[in-house]
Amino acid sequence: MTPKQRNTLIVSGMGFALVLPFIVSNPSHQNYLILVLMFAQIGVAWNILGGYVGQVSLGHVAFFGIGAYTSTVLLVSVGLSPWIGMLIGGVVAAFFGLLIGWICFRFKGHYFTMATIAVAEILQVLFTNWEGVGGAVGLYVPLDQQGWWAMVFNSKLPYYYIALGLFTVTLLANWAIEKSFLGYYFRAIKDDPEAARSLGVSLTDYKLVAIAISSFFAALGGSFYAQKELFIDPGSVLVTSLSIKMSLVTILGGIGSLFGPLVGSVLLTGIEEATRQILGGSGMGIDLIIYATIIIAVAIYYPTGILGWAKRFLRRGKKAEDGA
Numbered sequence: 001m002t003p004k005q006r007n008t009l010i011v012s013g014m015g016f017a018l019v020l021p022f023i024v025s026n027p028s029h030q031n032y033l034i035l036v037l038m039f040a041q042i043g044v045a046w047n048i049l050g051g052y053v054g055q056v057s058l059g060h061v062a063f064f065g066i067g068a069y070t071s072t073v074l075l076v077s078v079g080l081s082p083w084i085g086m087l088i089g090g091v092v093a094a095f096f097g098l099l100i101g102w103i104c105f106r107f108k109g110h111y112f113t114m115a116t117i118a119v120a121e122i123l124q125v126l127f128t129n130w131e132g133v134g135g136a137v138g139l140y141v142p143l144d145q146q147g148w149w150a151m152v153f154n155s156k157l158p159y160y161y162i163a164l165g166l167f168t169v170t171l172l173a174n175w176a177i178e179k180s181f182l183g184y185y186f187r188a189i190k191d192d193p194e195a196a197r198s199l200g201v202s203l204t205d206y207k208l209v210a211i212a213i214s215s216f217f218a219a220l221g222g223s224f225y226a227q228k229e230l231f232i233d234p235g236s237v238l239v240t241s242l243s244i245k246m247s248l249v250t251i252l253g254g255i256g257s258l259f260g261p262l263v264g265s266v267l268l269t270g271i272e273e274a275t276r277q278i279l280g281g282s283g284m285g286i287d288l289i290i291y292a293t294i295i296i297a298v299a300i301y302y303p304t305g306i307l308g309w310a311k312r313f314l315r316r317g318k319k320a321e322d323g324a
Contacts, residue, residue, distance in 0.1 A: 014168070021160045030156040034228065036262075036269045037163035038221060043249035043261025044170045045217035048177065050247060051256035053210045054190030055105075058243045059116030060218055062100075062123045063093040065238040067219025068226040069127065072139050082151040086223035090216040097215030101208045117240065124238040138233025141226060151227040159228050166224055167262075170217045175258060177213070186210060187256075218246075252298055254305030263306050267294075 021030055042064060050056050070092050071085030080088075104115040128136045146152045153159060177183050185206050188196040193203055226232045249268055254260030271290050302309040 017164055021157055027156050030160055032269065032273050034156060034160050034163045035273070036265050037160070037167045038224065038228075039245060039249050039269055040262040040265035041163065041167040041170050041224075042218050042221040042246050043253070043265055044167070044174050045214050045221065046246040047250045047255065047257075047261055048174060048186075048217070049207075049210045049214040051250055051260070052177070052183065052186040052190065053207055055207060055210070056113050056247065057116040057211075058113050058240070058247060059118070059120035060214070060246050061238055061240065061243040062116075062120045063097060063215040063218040064222035064225070064242065064246075065123065065127065065234070066093040066096055066215075067222030068232045068237040069133055069139075069222075070219070071223035072141060072226045072232055073133055076139060076142060081149050082223060082227050083149070086220055089223050090219040093215040093219035093222075094212040097211040098208055101211040102204075105204055105207050117243075120238065120240060120243060124234045127238060128234045134233065136233065138231055138236075141230040143230070152230070162224060163228075166220055170220070171258065173213070173217065178258065182206070182209065190256075248295060252294060252305055254307030257305070257307050260305055260307050267306075 020033065024030060024033065042060075046057070046060050049060075067086065067089035070089030071082045074080040074085040074088065075082055100116070100119055104112055104119070107115050127133060133139065141152065143152060146154070148158070151162070177186070185196070185201050188199075188201060189203055189206060197203055222237055225237065229236070245268065249264035250261045251264070252260075252267060253262065253264030271294075275290070298305060304312075
């Protein structure tokens with residue numbers, strides 16, 4: 001596919017996304033689209049650290065939760081608009097990410113992954129026992145004001161466009177990183193850290209840059225989730241399974257690729273929603289079994305994810321046409 005064809009496809013896709021909620025008018029179906037965009041957005045955020053730098057974090061829900069709690073606490077306590085609280089939450093999460101990175105980047109491989117899980121678990125226990133932010137009871141988003149400034153709506157449509165906007169902004173940031181020197185340094189650190197170090201690339205400094213950017217965008221997703229659900233507690237925004245899903249959507253769709261998280265989110269969110277609707281309460285955990293089966297199959301047969309498989313398939317088809 002030529003760059004012109006790729007750009008045309010992207011523009012067409014964005015145009016389709018803008019009119020899609022008018023085609024899909026059922027509120028439950030619109031909610032599915034919102035969830036797809038939300039998990040794709042936080043998947044893209046995770047991809048900056050886990051996909052490009054190769055630092056697999058399974059504690060990224062910590063940044064998601066910080067964003068959710070920061071914007072909600074500011075809204076409840078001082079009436080600050082979630083739009084402003086979202087940005088403040090992103091900055092707070094970025095600074096927290098720098099602190100965690102400064103500590104955890106001393107570990108390598110699976111030890112780093114284990115450390116991030118521990119950080120997320122500690123944060124969940126802390127917020128569960130912190131009565132100043134609702135504790136185990138959680139926090140409700142006040143409904144006394146509605147509209148764009150309060151980010152509280154009676155329909156799904158505004159939430160869809162906010163989710164689409166957040167996803168687009170995060171995707172553009174990812175694209176800018178991919179095309180800049182940061183992207184080259186990140187991939188060099190992932191592919192051969194010792195070679196990158198020998199060329200003068202500071203591994204720790206650029207990993208810190210990656211985790212700060214990744215944390216910022218993950219926190220934006222957390223703030224949006226709080227406004228969409230109108231309620232948060234440690235069991236909803238600081239649970240480890242959410243971290244796992246962030247990584248799964250990226251790994252399944254194509255780790256280190258621009259649109260991999262979107263592809264993975266469409267599939268995994270679809271599986272999750274389908275099992276809930278078809279099996280109801282009796283289907284609890286079925287989606288996790290399907291997740292595991294898919295990931296095992298991808299790891300064995302398609303380690304580069306769905307997009308990687310699609311690219312190889314298209315290349316084979318082109319070679320067959322050229323040979324003919």
